[in-house]
Amino acid sequence: MICKTIKLVAALGCMATLAACATADVKPGSGFLSSYEGLEERTDVVRASVLQRRDEALVASIVRVWVAPAEIFGEVDRTLSEEERRMVLSEVDRQLCYELSERFEIAEQRDDHSALVRIGVTRMQSTDQAGSVVAATANFFIPGPIKVRTPIGLGGLGAEAELLMPDGAQAAAIVWRRDAMVVGTDKPSLSRIGDAHQLAEPLGDMVAEAFSSEDRDGRESASNDPCKRFGPRIRPEGFITGIATGLYQPELSGGRPDRDPEM
Numbered sequence: 001m002i003c004k005t006i007k008l009v010a011a012l013g014c015m016a017t018l019a020a021c022a023t024a025d026v027k028p029g030s031g032f033l034s035s036y037e038g039l040e041e042r043t044d045v046v047r048a049s050v051l052q053r054r055d056e057a058l059v060a061s062i063v064r065v066w067v068a069p070a071e072i073f074g075e076v077d078r079t080l081s082e083e084e085r086r087m088v089l090s091e092v093d094r095q096l097c098y099e100l101s102e103r104f105e106i107a108e109q110r111d112d113h114s115a116l117v118r119i120g121v122t123r124m125q126s127t128d129q130a131g132s133v134v135a136a137t138a139n140f141f142i143p144g145p146i147k148v149r150t151p152i153g154l155g156g157l158g159a160e161a162e163l164l165m166p167d168g169a170q171a172a173a174i175v176w177r178r179d180a181m182v183v184g185t186d187k188p189s190l191s192r193i194g195d196a197h198q199l200a201e202p203l204g205d206m207v208a209e210a211f212s213s214e215d216r217d218g219r220e221s222a223s224n225d226p227c228k229r230f231g232p233r234i235r236p237e238g239f240i241t242g243i244a245t246g247l248y249q250p251e252l253s254g255g256r257p258d259r260d261p262e263m
Protein backbone atom coordinates (compact mmCIF):
# COMPACT_ATOMS: atom_id res chain seq x y z
CA MET A 1 0.00 0.00 0.00
CA ILE A 2 2.83 2.38 0.90
CA CYS A 3 4.60 1.61 -2.37
CA LYS A 4 1.43 2.30 -4.36
CA THR A 5 0.96 5.61 -2.55
CA ILE A 6 4.53 6.73 -3.24
CA LYS A 7 4.14 5.76 -6.87
CA LEU A 8 0.92 7.71 -7.23
CA VAL A 9 2.23 10.84 -5.49
CA ALA A 10 5.43 10.89 -7.54
CA ALA A 11 3.61 10.43 -10.83
CA LEU A 12 0.94 13.02 -10.10
CA GLY A 13 3.43 15.55 -8.83
CA CYS A 14 5.54 15.27 -11.94
CA MET A 15 2.58 15.39 -14.27
CA ALA A 16 1.38 18.57 -12.59
CA THR A 17 4.68 20.29 -13.24
CA LEU A 18 5.24 18.95 -16.74
CA ALA A 19 3.97 22.05 -18.51
CA ALA A 20 6.35 24.26 -16.54
CA CYS A 21 9.35 22.15 -17.52
CA ALA A 22 8.98 22.10 -21.29
CA THR A 23 12.03 22.70 -23.43
CA ALA A 24 12.66 26.39 -23.97
CA ASP A 25 12.09 27.86 -27.41
CA VAL A 26 15.15 27.75 -29.61
CA LYS A 27 16.38 30.90 -31.28
CA PRO A 28 18.92 31.04 -34.11
CA GLY A 29 21.79 33.42 -34.27
CA SER A 30 24.78 32.19 -32.25
CA GLY A 31 26.95 32.87 -35.28
CA PHE A 32 28.15 29.29 -35.69
CA LEU A 33 26.30 28.53 -38.92
CA SER A 34 27.52 29.98 -42.20
CA SER A 35 23.92 31.02 -42.93
CA TYR A 36 20.61 31.15 -41.03
CA GLU A 37 18.54 31.96 -44.09
CA GLY A 38 15.50 29.79 -44.68
CA LEU A 39 15.34 28.15 -41.24
CA GLU A 40 11.81 27.12 -40.35
CA GLU A 41 10.37 25.82 -37.10
CA ARG A 42 9.42 22.15 -37.02
CA THR A 43 6.00 21.60 -35.51
CA ASP A 44 6.11 17.79 -35.57
CA VAL A 45 8.72 17.51 -32.81
CA VAL A 46 7.35 17.17 -29.29
CA ARG A 47 10.28 17.06 -26.86
CA ALA A 48 12.76 19.38 -28.58
CA SER A 49 12.71 22.81 -30.18
CA VAL A 50 13.99 22.67 -33.76
CA LEU A 51 14.60 25.08 -36.62
CA GLN A 52 15.61 23.46 -39.89
CA ARG A 53 16.19 23.91 -43.60
CA ARG A 54 17.25 21.48 -46.32
CA ASP A 55 17.98 21.78 -50.03
CA GLU A 56 16.60 18.47 -51.28
CA ALA A 57 18.52 18.51 -54.55
CA LEU A 58 21.89 19.18 -52.92
CA VAL A 59 21.35 16.70 -50.09
CA ALA A 60 20.27 13.96 -52.50
CA SER A 61 23.54 14.34 -54.41
CA ILE A 62 25.75 13.71 -51.36
CA VAL A 63 27.25 10.26 -50.93
CA ARG A 64 30.17 10.80 -48.57
CA VAL A 65 30.61 13.13 -45.59
CA TRP A 66 33.41 14.09 -43.24
CA VAL A 67 32.32 14.83 -39.67
CA ALA A 68 34.29 17.65 -38.05
CA PRO A 69 34.81 17.31 -34.27
CA ALA A 70 32.09 19.02 -32.24
CA GLU A 71 33.06 22.28 -30.63
CA ILE A 72 31.62 24.54 -27.95
CA PHE A 73 30.16 27.72 -29.35
CA GLY A 74 27.85 29.31 -26.85
CA GLU A 75 26.31 29.07 -23.39
CA VAL A 76 27.99 26.46 -21.18
CA ASP A 77 27.38 26.00 -17.46
CA ARG A 78 30.51 27.47 -15.86
CA THR A 79 30.44 24.89 -13.06
CA LEU A 80 31.32 22.15 -15.57
CA SER A 81 35.00 21.25 -15.77
CA GLU A 82 36.99 20.96 -18.98
CA GLU A 83 36.95 17.17 -18.60
CA GLU A 84 33.16 17.12 -18.25
CA ARG A 85 32.78 19.32 -21.32
CA ARG A 86 35.08 17.04 -23.31
CA MET A 87 32.99 14.02 -22.31
CA VAL A 88 29.85 15.65 -23.66
CA LEU A 89 31.57 16.69 -26.89
CA SER A 90 32.93 13.16 -27.28
CA GLU A 91 29.44 11.74 -26.97
CA VAL A 92 28.12 14.24 -29.53
CA ASP A 93 30.89 13.09 -31.91
CA ARG A 94 30.04 9.43 -31.34
CA GLN A 95 26.29 9.70 -31.70
CA LEU A 96 26.46 11.99 -34.73
CA CYS A 97 28.96 9.81 -36.57
CA TYR A 98 27.01 6.61 -35.99
CA GLU A 99 23.69 8.14 -36.97
CA LEU A 100 25.14 9.65 -40.15
CA SER A 101 26.84 6.35 -41.03
CA GLU A 102 23.40 4.77 -41.38
CA ARG A 103 22.70 7.21 -44.21
CA PHE A 104 26.06 8.26 -45.75
CA GLU A 105 29.55 6.97 -46.32
CA ILE A 106 31.85 8.41 -43.63
CA ALA A 107 35.22 9.77 -44.70
CA GLU A 108 38.00 9.01 -42.19
CA GLN A 109 39.74 12.28 -43.07
CA ARG A 110 38.72 15.45 -44.82
CA ASP A 111 39.10 15.57 -48.61
CA ASP A 112 37.95 17.71 -51.53
CA HIS A 113 35.19 15.31 -52.57
CA SER A 114 33.29 14.84 -49.31
CA ALA A 115 30.59 17.06 -47.87
CA LEU A 116 31.41 18.59 -44.50
CA VAL A 117 29.32 18.23 -41.34
CA ARG A 118 29.95 20.91 -38.70
CA ILE A 119 28.33 20.98 -35.26
CA GLY A 120 28.65 23.50 -32.45
CA VAL A 121 27.30 22.92 -28.94
CA THR A 122 25.58 26.18 -28.07
CA ARG A 123 24.18 25.16 -24.68
CA MET A 124 25.29 22.70 -22.02
CA GLN A 125 23.31 22.82 -18.78
CA SER A 126 24.35 20.74 -15.75
CA THR A 127 22.15 18.25 -13.89
CA ASP A 128 21.30 18.74 -10.22
CA GLN A 129 22.61 15.68 -8.36
CA ALA A 130 20.34 16.03 -5.31
CA GLY A 131 17.25 16.04 -7.51
CA SER A 132 18.49 12.88 -9.24
CA VAL A 133 18.70 11.03 -5.93
CA VAL A 134 15.08 11.87 -5.19
CA ALA A 135 14.03 10.85 -8.70
CA ALA A 136 15.92 7.55 -8.57
CA THR A 137 14.18 6.70 -5.29
CA ALA A 138 10.75 7.47 -6.74
CA ASN A 139 11.47 5.52 -9.92
CA PHE A 140 12.25 2.42 -7.88
CA PHE A 141 8.52 2.07 -7.31
CA ILE A 142 7.57 2.75 -10.93
CA PRO A 143 8.25 -0.17 -13.33
CA GLY A 144 8.85 0.30 -17.02
CA PRO A 145 10.91 2.66 -19.20
CA ILE A 146 9.06 5.86 -18.27
CA LYS A 147 10.93 7.88 -15.63
CA VAL A 148 9.87 10.78 -13.43
CA ARG A 149 12.16 13.64 -12.51
CA THR A 150 12.03 16.51 -10.07
CA PRO A 151 11.30 19.77 -11.94
CA ILE A 152 14.30 21.51 -10.37
CA GLY A 153 17.82 21.13 -11.71
CA LEU A 154 17.11 19.45 -15.03
CA GLY A 155 20.02 19.57 -17.47
CA GLY A 156 19.92 20.35 -21.16
CA LEU A 157 21.78 20.51 -24.45
CA GLY A 158 21.62 22.81 -27.45
CA ALA A 159 23.46 22.74 -30.78
CA GLU A 160 23.65 24.10 -34.30
CA ALA A 161 24.83 22.01 -37.22
CA GLU A 162 25.17 22.35 -40.97
CA LEU A 163 25.95 20.22 -44.00
CA LEU A 164 28.24 21.92 -46.49
CA MET A 165 28.96 20.90 -50.07
CA PRO A 166 32.61 20.60 -51.15
CA ASP A 167 32.31 24.08 -52.67
CA GLY A 168 31.05 25.50 -49.35
CA ALA A 169 27.36 25.80 -50.26
CA GLN A 170 25.05 25.03 -47.34
CA ALA A 171 22.93 21.99 -48.20
CA ALA A 172 21.15 21.73 -44.84
CA ALA A 173 21.15 23.29 -41.39
CA ILE A 174 19.52 22.73 -38.02
CA VAL A 175 19.23 24.60 -34.73
CA TRP A 176 18.27 22.21 -31.90
CA ARG A 177 17.62 22.53 -28.19
CA ARG A 178 16.23 20.17 -25.61
CA ASP A 179 16.00 19.98 -21.82
CA ALA A 180 15.50 16.80 -19.81
CA MET A 181 11.83 16.01 -19.26
CA VAL A 182 10.00 15.71 -15.95
CA VAL A 183 8.15 12.65 -17.32
CA GLY A 184 9.83 10.64 -20.05
CA THR A 185 12.77 8.37 -20.80
CA ASP A 186 15.53 10.72 -19.58
CA LYS A 187 17.20 8.97 -16.66
CA PRO A 188 18.32 10.85 -13.53
CA SER A 189 22.07 10.92 -12.98
CA LEU A 190 24.54 11.60 -10.18
CA SER A 191 26.82 13.15 -12.80
CA ARG A 192 26.55 16.87 -13.50
CA ILE A 193 26.64 16.07 -17.23
CA GLY A 194 24.10 13.25 -16.99
CA ASP A 195 21.38 15.00 -18.97
CA ALA A 196 23.58 16.77 -21.51
CA HIS A 197 25.46 13.52 -22.17
CA GLN A 198 22.40 11.35 -22.77
CA LEU A 199 20.72 14.05 -24.88
CA ALA A 200 23.57 13.68 -27.39
CA GLU A 201 21.74 10.62 -28.75
CA PRO A 202 18.51 12.38 -29.79
CA LEU A 203 20.64 15.26 -31.05
CA GLY A 204 22.63 12.96 -33.34
CA ASP A 205 19.47 11.30 -34.60
CA MET A 206 17.76 14.62 -35.33
CA VAL A 207 20.78 16.06 -37.15
CA ALA A 208 21.17 12.95 -39.32
CA GLU A 209 17.47 13.06 -40.15
CA ALA A 210 17.65 16.75 -41.01
CA PHE A 211 20.58 16.13 -43.37
CA SER A 212 18.96 13.22 -45.23
CA SER A 213 16.66 13.54 -48.21
CA GLU A 214 13.23 12.00 -47.76
CA ASP A 215 13.92 9.14 -50.18
CA ARG A 216 17.44 8.29 -48.94
CA ASP A 217 17.84 4.58 -48.22
CA GLY A 218 19.47 3.31 -45.05
CA ARG A 219 22.96 1.83 -45.15
CA GLU A 220 24.45 -1.22 -43.49
CA SER A 221 27.43 -0.72 -41.18
CA ALA A 222 30.77 -1.01 -42.97
CA SER A 223 33.01 -3.91 -41.93
CA ASN A 224 35.78 -1.41 -41.24
CA ASP A 225 33.64 0.94 -39.17
CA PRO A 226 34.92 4.54 -39.68
CA CYS A 227 33.15 5.65 -36.47
CA LYS A 228 34.85 3.17 -34.15
CA ARG A 229 37.50 5.77 -33.31
CA PHE A 230 34.80 7.56 -31.31
CA GLY A 231 34.02 4.47 -29.23
CA PRO A 232 31.72 1.43 -29.52
CA ARG A 233 28.22 1.73 -30.91
CA ILE A 234 26.75 0.00 -27.86
CA ARG A 235 27.88 0.08 -24.22
CA PRO A 236 26.04 -2.85 -22.55
CA GLU A 237 27.59 -2.07 -19.17
CA GLY A 238 25.86 1.31 -19.11
CA PHE A 239 22.53 -0.23 -20.05
CA ILE A 240 22.79 -2.90 -17.35
CA THR A 241 23.87 -0.39 -14.71
CA GLY A 242 20.97 1.87 -15.61
CA ILE A 243 18.49 -0.96 -15.09
CA ALA A 244 20.05 -1.93 -11.77
CA THR A 245 20.34 1.54 -10.27
CA GLY A 246 17.85 3.67 -12.20
CA LEU A 247 20.67 6.15 -12.85
CA TYR A 248 22.50 7.19 -16.01
CA GLN A 249 26.29 7.03 -15.79
CA PRO A 250 28.12 8.86 -18.61
CA GLU A 251 31.44 7.13 -17.96
CA LEU A 252 29.78 3.75 -18.67
CA SER A 253 27.57 4.93 -21.51
CA GLY A 254 29.73 7.00 -23.83
CA GLY A 255 32.75 6.75 -26.06
CA ARG A 256 36.28 8.00 -25.57
CA PRO A 257 36.77 10.07 -22.42
CA ASP A 258 40.21 11.21 -23.72
CA ARG A 259 38.76 13.00 -26.73
CA ASP A 260 41.27 14.50 -29.15
CA PRO A 261 39.77 17.74 -30.56
CA GLU A 262 41.85 17.30 -33.71
CA MET A 263 40.48 13.82 -34.43
